[in-house]
Amino acid sequence: MLFFPLISGCYDDHGPGGDIVFDGTGYRPIYVSEEKSKEVLTKPAEPLADPGKIYLLEPYIFVNEKGRGIHIIDNTDPKSPKNISFISIPGNYDMAAKGTWLYADNYKDLLTFDISDPTQVQLVKRTPNIIPSVGDYPPHVNVYFECADPAKGVVVGWEKVSMPDKPKCRR
Known part of the structure; x- marks a missing residue:
């Protein structure tokens, strides 16, 4: 029987990836509390800063703001679309x-909203832990990182920092 180790994950110094050179830097998780990670609000329109996916449901256009939420745009007049509201959804x-x-x-949760009135969007259901998490590892490979600690909250990002000691995790 053959065993093939996974390429990404947490390894000690004897695991795969022994060729990664520690240069004194690594990635540290950025945490928020569980409560803050689930805070969903409908707000007035905001300018698009880092748009992602776009969904059309006539006469509205929904534009994802990567990691932050969804813009709702009234496209009744395609020559003059109106940004009408923003649903703040972390992750x-x-x-x-x-x-x-x-x-x-919303990170690991699936949210269902009633959008019958797009200016007053209502969260009607939260299905917890249905989406696999990818936040436990930085979005980079061949790097060292501080292992995520669920006791500190939900990982919402990663920052590259100087590290005096080589972290135990790498990918």
Whole structure:
């Protein structure tokens, strides 16, 4: 029987990736509390800064703001679309809509919204832990990083920092 180790994950100094050179820097997780990670709000329109996926549900356009939420744009007059509201959803990168329902990710949770009135979006259901987490590792390979600690909260990002000692985790 053959065993093939996974390429990404947490390894000690004897695991795969022995050729990674520690240069005194690594990635440290950025945490927020569990409560803060689940805080969903409908706000007035905001300018688009880092748009992602776009979904059309006539006459509205839904534009993902990577990691932050969803813009709702009234496209009744395509020559003059109006940005009407913003749903603040931490950890949001994906969405789908049908009829009067909008579905969106919130880190590991799937959210269902009633969008029958796009200026007053209502969260109607949260299905917890349905989406696999990718936040436990930095989005880089061949790097050292401080292992994520769930006791400190939800990992919402990674920052490259100087590290006096070589971290135990790498990928």
